[in-house]
Amino acid sequence: MKRIRSSLWRGQLLHARPGASLISPAAASRPFPNVIRCQSSSAVAVPDVANDLGTGLEGTGPSLSPRHQSAVHSAKLAALHARLSLASKIPLQTLARALITSSADPNACFNNSSLAFLGSAIINFHVLEYLICKWPRLPMSILYEALRAYAGQESLQQLARRWGVDAAAAPGEEVDPGLLQWKPDGEQVVNTRWGYVRSETQRNASYRRGLSSRVVLDDDFGDTVKAPAHDDEGIHHMQNEAFGSFVQAVVGSIYSHCGCEAAKSFVTSHILSRQIDPSALFEFKLPTRELAMLCAREGFEAPLARLESETGRLSRTPVYVVGIYSGKNKLGEGAGPSLDVARRSASMAALKAWYLYSPGNKARVPSDMMEEGAKPWKAPHIDIGEII
Numbered sequence: 001m002k003r004i005r006s007s008l009w010r011g012q013l014l015h016a017r018p019g020a021s022l023i024s025p026a027a028a029s030r031p032f033p034n035v036i037r038c039q040s041s042s043a044v045a046v047p048d049v050a051n052d053l054g055t056g057l058e059g060t061g062p063s064l065s066p067r068h069q070s071a072v073h074s075a076k077l078a079a080l081h082a083r084l085s086l087a088s089k090i091p092l093q094t095l096a097r098a099l100i101t102s103s104a105d106p107n108a109c110f111n112n113s114s115l116a117f118l119g120s121a122i123i124n125f126h127v128l129e130y131l132i133c134k135w136p137r138l139p140m141s142i143l144y145e146a147l148r149a150y151a152g153q154e155s156l157q158q159l160a161r162r163w164g165v166d167a168a169a170a171p172g173e174e175v176d177p178g179l180l181q182w183k184p185d186g187e188q189v190v191n192t193r194w195g196y197v198r199s200e201t202q203r204n205a206s207y208r209r210g211l212s213s214r215v216v217l218d219d220d221f222g223d224t225v226k227a228p229a230h231d232d233e234g235i236h237h238m239q240n241e242a243f244g245s246f247v248q249a250v251v252g253s254i255y256s257h258c259g260c261e262a263a264k265s266f267v268t269s270h271i272l273s274r275q276i277d278p279s280a281l282f283e284f285k286l287p288t289r290e291l292a293m294l295c296a297r298e299g300f301e302a303p304l305a306r307l308e309s310e311t312g313r314l315s316r317t318p319v320y321v322v323g324i325y326s327g328k329n330k331l332g333e334g335a336g337p338s339l340d341v342a343r344r345s346a347s348m349a350a351l352k353a354w355y356l357y358s359p360g361n362k363a364r365v366p367s368d369m370m371e372e373g374a375k376p377w378k379a380p381h382i383d384i385g386e387i388i
Contacts, residue, residue, distance in 0.1 A: 065105040066177040071096035076166075076178025083164060084250065089257045096177040098249035101242045104171035104181035112249035119252030122260075123151045124220050126267045129365040132382065135278060137355045139386035142281050148221045149276045153237075156244035159270060165246060167239070182242035184235045264367055279352050287347035291324065291331070293387045294354060301327040303350070305343045308333065322346045355386070 071077055071092040081095055098112045105111045127150045131143060138146065149155060160180075171181035255263040284290060291303050308321040322342035324331045332353060334345025359380065369377055 064107070064173075065100045065110060065171055065181050066096065066173060066175055068093045068096060068177075071177045074176055074178045076176055078178075080164065080178060086250075086254070087258050087262065090253055092177075094253045094257065095250070098246055098253055099165075099177065099180050100171075101180070101182040101245055103183050103185075103238070103242065112245055115249035115252035115256070116245040117248075117252070118255060119248035119250065120151075120220070122251050122255055122263050123248060123267055123271060126264055126365075126367065127151050127272065129367060130272055133363045133365050133380045134358050134361070135356060136359075136381050137357050137383040138278065139355065142278060142355070144221050145281045146276060146278055149281075150271055150274065152221060153240045153244035155271075155274075156247040157240040157242075160243040160247050165243065167242070180242060180246060182239070184238050260367075260370060264370075279356060282348070282352055282355070284348050284351060287344050287351055290387045291347045291350055294351070295326055297387065300329075303331060303347070305346065307339070324350050 074092070074096070077092050077096055081090070081092060086095070094115075097110065098115055100111045102108070102111045102113045108114060124147065127147055128143075131138065131146050131150075135146075165180055168175045168179040168181055171183055175181065251263055251266060254266050288303075295301065295303055304325050306323050306325055308323045310318065310320045312318040318337055319335055320337070320339050320342040321333065321335045322339065322345070323333045324343075324346040332346045332348070332350030334342050334347070334349050336342035336345050363380060364378070366377075368374055
């Protein structure tokens with residue numbers, strides 16, 4: 001076989017023929033715009049590629065969101081950047097893009113959908129590993145609610161408001177880039193573990209509410225993905241999602257520009273620093289039966305209720321104190337106006353003491369192994385799951 005002499009055709013590839021064009025025929029038939037819209041996270045634009053891909057070239061009309069050139073002149077944006085103590089590696093253009101939601105600008109190349117999805121995955125990962133390693137016996141439903149308490153849209157929107165983020169009355173080119181851009185009548189997307197869903201069929205699909213449905217077919221908090229309503233409650237929910245998406249986009253920006261260690265430090269400082277009480281999330285329907293099944297599974301003696309003390313038996317407000325024992329070990333204690341209520345209260349206290357077991361605040365998480373010079377990993381205790 002003869003070898004091809006590259007010197008003969010190298011110049012043909014490096015130099016275009018006279019009259020040749022890199023623009024597709026369909027793109028060449030359209031009038032070339034006077035103003036080119038660039039992505040807010042990049043200072044360089046490629047007109048031909050952007051035009052062929054349809055990434056939002058705009059004409060002389062008004063833009064759907066503020067231009068990234070105006071981000072460097074925004075006092076609000078600079079103050080927010082300093083207030084969050086963000087690194088100098090994160091440009092103001094990226095922070096301005098994090099403030100543009102998909103409802104204000106449906107183009108994914110200019111809104112915060114990609115950054116918010118990345119930040120949501122990072123936040124949920126660090127929150128889940130923290131919850132599982134600190135409370136290894138939490139039931140699945142309680143684990144989902146604890147995750148919502150830390151990383152839900154309601155919690156994230158409160159965090160964004162504490163940062164001093166304000167929403168614009170209406171998005172547009174003339175709005176300050178330091179304001180959150182969103183509108184209730186825009187194209188709403190639903191953030192799921194598999195990406196952003198826009199299809200009404202996918203959003204309204206109903207599945208069997210089992211464990212597999214919560215883990216595979218629903219959102220990160222175990223809820224069925226539903227289409228947002230357009231009433232007052234639905235608009236309030238959309239507003240929470242808009243503010244929450246900004247927090248997620250900020251975490252995604254930190255990860256993109258500064259790495260995973262900086263993103264973990266930011267999540268730990270701003271999200272995991274808040275305190276929740278998991279004991280307030282429990283609601284038992286059959287506490288005595290569940291406690292008996294727990295003792296049978298763990299090989300303990302059957303639980304036995306004993307009256308510890310009482311007062312006012314013949315009065316209108318009696319109080320009984322009942323303790324639950326397994327052999328000689330006292331599992332829990334509860335008080336109530338009747339013996340049955342006190343027994344149920346003691347059973348609940350015993351179950352909470354079991355489920356809320358914690359090795360302490362210094363429990364190591366898997367992401368600690370990413371640090372340089374980390375000690376050898378020792379797997380934490382993870383329980384086999386709830387009783388019922």
